[in-house]
Amino acid sequence: MNSKILLFCCVFLLFVNSQFAQNSTKKIALSTLLIDLEKQYNIKFSYSDTDVKEVFLEKPNLDFSLTKMLQFLNENTFLQFKTLDNRYITISFLNKKINICGVILDAKTKTVLPLCSIKIVNFKSGTTTNSNGEFNLNNVSLDASLLVSFIGYSSQIIKAKDLYLQPKCKEIFLLESSEQLSEISIAKFLTSGLQKSEDGSTVLNTEKFGILPGLIEPDILKTIKILPGIESASESISNINVRGGTNDQNLMLWDGIKMYHTGHFFGLISAYNPYLTNKVTVTKNGTSSLFSDGVSSTINMQTSNRITNKFSGGGGFNLLSADVFVNVPISNKLEFHVSGRRAFTDFLITPTFTNYFTRSFQDNSVSSNTVNDSSTDFYFYDYSFKVLYDINYNHSIRASFIGITNHLDYKEAYTSNNTTIEENSVFKQANLGAIVSWKADWNSKFSTNVSAFLSDYNIDASDYNKDTDQFQTQFNNVLETEFKVSSKYEFSDTFHFLNGIVFNEIGIRNTTTVNAPTFSKTEKNVLLKSAFFSEVEYKKNNTYARFGLRVNYFDKFNEFVVEPRINIRQKLNNEVSLKLEAEFKNQTTTQKVDFQDNFLGIEKRRWILSDNENIPIVKSKQLSFGAAYTVKNLYVDITSFYKKVDGITAANQGFYNNIQQFNSVGNYEVKGVEFLINKKSKTISTWLSYSYAINNYTFDIFNPETFPNSLDISHSVSTAFNYSFYNNFKISVGGILRSGNPFTKPVEGNETIQDGNRTIVNYSNPNSERLENFFRIDASASYNFNFSEAVKAVLRVGFTNITNKQNTINSYYIVDNNSTNNVRRIDNYSLPFTPNLSFRVRF
Structure with missing residues (x-):
């Protein structure tokens, strides 16, 4: 019993002592203390409310004399207490230099972040964190603010006084940001x-x-x-x-x-x-003036710019290829990112490969060869390499390199006069690219970016046609270089100003050779262009606006092309917002579709360059207006748009009719409405989208002048349902239903005509018919699991066209004297039911 009482007394005393200690160290507001001191000492303090409203300190000994009390206040606050006479005392903000320190950590993992940028707002001075995430700054003004930033994380503004007089360096936590360039x-x-x-x-x-x-x-x-x-x-x-x-x-x-x-x-x-x-x-519209070309859209892919100082990577495979990638830190300032992928389709045949191969090579000499011995090797690979180097906290250099290659080797053996002859056809398509950029933050408001890139694209093909005993080669090369300088000035958090200049050179070469009859043709064109771009961006509260202007000059044509850009978004309240987008754009490279000189029957596109006569500069103008409604987990968006593109040629539209023989310049005009509704919850996301569009060509020399675009998909509906079982298992099912593509039929009863010594298909009015509606249902599932805390894995399966519907995606006609009316219809079909799976590991 006595021991229990003794234990209770001890616990009680500990509790009382702890409460006393807490109370004794409890801080009080300076504004409250000043009122008490005025009464106790019969004095009057003169001060600004904003200087003292957020100041807290330990409660002083009220037995202090007035002199000792003022000394205590001066030592334990950032304020200066100065006696004017026996009654009045002024309080002012102390303008003194202090020494501060801090530790920057990832808010989620609590790991340190080395090489974080610490800048003193409105000053050029600053520092970076060391390998332990620590920083020190001396002689900093007490009223200074610090901008703490790190690539891939949301920046923070910290007051210097919040880091002063701390028992140890204060920990500052940064949240990882999923979006680096815009909110x-x-x-x-x-x-x-x-x-x-x-x-x-x-x-x-x-x-x-x-x-x-x-x-x-x-x-x-x-x-x-x-x-x-x-x-x-x-x-x-x-x-x-x-x-x-x-x-x-x-x-x-x-x-x-x-x-x-x-x-x-x-x-x-x-x-x-x-x-x-x-x-x-x-x-799709309202593009930044930073970008040119691409009159329909801009698809901007970016690799990571963040130095992680951590070795990481991953790899995996599916039923077509395998890949691997690694991030290799060399030092706190230098890191390499490497990736590679290669198909194994040249030595391993899977069901997925079989369906893809049949889909790609249907109705050509590869798939139709059933008489002669033949073999086909097809594979692809791509790789990339990136160097990330931070010179210091406000200067960084990035260098990237990418390589993409497709390779097809088709061998055909046949017997002639008891002699076996083997012919080889080769198709290689590749794109290499490299870029170097230097980003500099000269102060907290002004930054610049200097970059230079090179892109080298090639198609190199050789093809032997046994039926005509003809060997031909084709070569298409695009070589583009560009040098760009841009600057950004932030007048404030709400108003940004972007300016820049670009110098660009594009050269395109096309070569065709034939052995019987002997023929060789080479075309090479080079175009120099330069541009100045400028835009202002404003964002505050419920308003976002971006106004841009790009002025392009084409040296060869001595022509200026001016392109205004507008992007405005206004929130009317927390649920409804309006958007307005408009732009003028141009491009000088287009693709010519060759059906006469194709490779192994495969449709082949060749890049060509504008000459401002037969091949004009393609110019577009586009306007869109829409509204969005957001409430809790429901999102609804509706957008109407109008687009007109001038300067297109019949040769780059891929017509399967008589029009493809003409070198005519025209335009297309499209107007439509896009609708999307998306409902989300913690485990479910489902959506429905619908697009309606009217898309027509106009070519003056054709009859009729205006007719449906080959890409006129009047109605398109897609829907999907995603469900998450816990956090590691997910399924997704969705489908698409859209109008069939337009196509052209021959004139009924007069399907063929003579063109000199040739018999050709006599097509009717272009794109006056439509294919059957396209319909497809797809499904997929994924399962995430961990081998360890550091090694994570995911297994995914996917099924394309699970109903195995035969969708016709293209139709054209060829002369066939053995067919009814001397013509035969050729249909190209979409993928049949095609399974695929992937397994990936990440560390």
């Missing part, structure tokens, strides 16, 4: 990893990619096809059509390099490895 208005859009920026562009964060119907990985170009207004009339990601535009009207940028090759397997797979591509931004 996010919708953090999760359709699926995790898809976001809406405040300027209206759509951002794909590949690292945080969730799941989409049919996809087993965040394939960059396949993913963006779920957005309203973005279609692929031929099911190929190399043929992405944004608001009725052709695929060559999309500006493709990888780390600032303009890319001319976008797809592996003749467009069925994106050519860009998504696992080192950190962010993809898609802009």
Whole structure:
């Protein structure tokens, strides 16, 4: 009993002592203390309320004399107490220099962040954190503010006085930012990893990619096809059509390099490895004046710019290829990022490869050869390399390199006069790119960026045709270099000013040779252009506005092209916002579609350059207006748009009719409406999108002059349902239903006509018929698991066209004397039911 009482007394005394200690060290507000002191000493303090309202200190001994009390206040606050006479005392903000320190940490992992930038706001001085995440600054003004920033994290403003007189260096936590260049208005859009920026562009964060119907990985170009207004009339990601535009009207940028090759397997797979591509931004209208070309859209792919100081990476495989990527830190200031991917389709046949191969080579000499012995080797690979070097906290250098290659080797053996003859046809398509950039922050408001890139694209093909005993070679090369200087001045947090100048040179060469009859033709064109761009950006409260102007000068044509750009977004309240976008754009490179000189029957596109006569500069003007409604987890968006593109030629539209023989210049005009509704919860995301458009060509020399665009998809509906079982298992099911593509039939009863010594198909009015509606249902599932805390894995399966519907995506006619009416219809079909899976590990 006595021991219990003794224990209780001890606990009680400890409690009393702890409460006494807490009370004795409890801080009080200076404003409250001053009132008590005025009464106690019969004095009057003169001060500003703003100087004392946030000052707290330990309660002093009220037995102090007035002199000792003022000394105590001067030592324990940032204020200066000065006696004017026996009654009045002034309080002013102390303007003195202090020494401060801090430790910067990741808010989630609590790991230190070395090489963080610490800048004194409105001054050029600052420092960076060391390998332990620590920093020290001496002789800092007491009223100074510090800007703490780190690539990939949200910046913070810290007051210097909050770091002063601390018992140890204060810990400052930074939150990782999923968006580096612009703020996010919708953090999760359709699926995790898809976001809406405040300027209206759509951002794909590949690292945080969730799941989409049919996809087993965040394939960059396949993913963006779920957005309203973005279609692929031929099911190929190399043929992405944004608001009725052709695929060559999309500006493709990888780390600032303009890319001319976008797809592996003749467009069925994106050519860009998504696992080192950190962010993809898609802009359909209201583009920044920083960008030119791409009259239909800008697709800007960016790899990580952050030095992690941590060895990490990953790898995986699917039923077509395998890949690996690593981030290798060399020092606190230097890091390498490397990735590589290669198909194994030249030595391992999978069901996925079989379907892809049949889809790519249907109705050509590769698939139709059933008489002679033949073999086909097809594979692709891509790789990238990036160097990240931080000179100091306000100067950084980045260098990137990318290589993309498709290779097809077709061997055909046949017997002639008891002799076996073997012929070899080769097709190689490659794009190399390199860029170096230097970013400098001269002070807290002014920064510059200097960059130079090179892009080298090649098609090198040789083809033997046994039926005509003809051997031909074709070569297409695009070599582009660019030097750009830009500057950004931030007048305030709400008002930014961007300016820059660009010098660009593009050279394109096309060579064709034939052995029987002997023929050789080479065309080479070079174009120099320069541009000045400027834009102002304003964002405050519920308003976002960006006004830009780009002035382009073409040296060869002695011509100026002026392009205004507008992007305005206004929130009427927390739920409803309006948006207005408008732009003028131009481009000087287009693709010519050759059906007469194709390779092994495969449609082949050659890049050509504007000459401002037969091939004019393509110019567009576009206007869109819309509204968005957001409440809790519901998002509704409706946008109307109008676009007109002048300077297109019949040769680059891919007509399967008599028009393809004419070198005519015309335009297309498209107007339509895009609608999207997306409902999200913690475990479910479901959406429905609908697009309606009227898209017509106008070519003056044709009859009729105006007719439907080959990409006129009047109605398109897509829907999907995503469900997350806990945090590691997800499923996604979705479908698409859209109008069939326009095509041209021969004149009924007069299907063929003579053209000199040739018999050709006598086509009727262009694009006057439509294919059957396109319909497809896809599904996918993913399962995440961890081998350890540091090693994470994901298994995904995907099923394309699970109903195995035979969708016709293209139709044309050829002369066939053995067929009814001497013509035969050729139909190209989409992918049948195609399974795929992937397994990935990340560390």
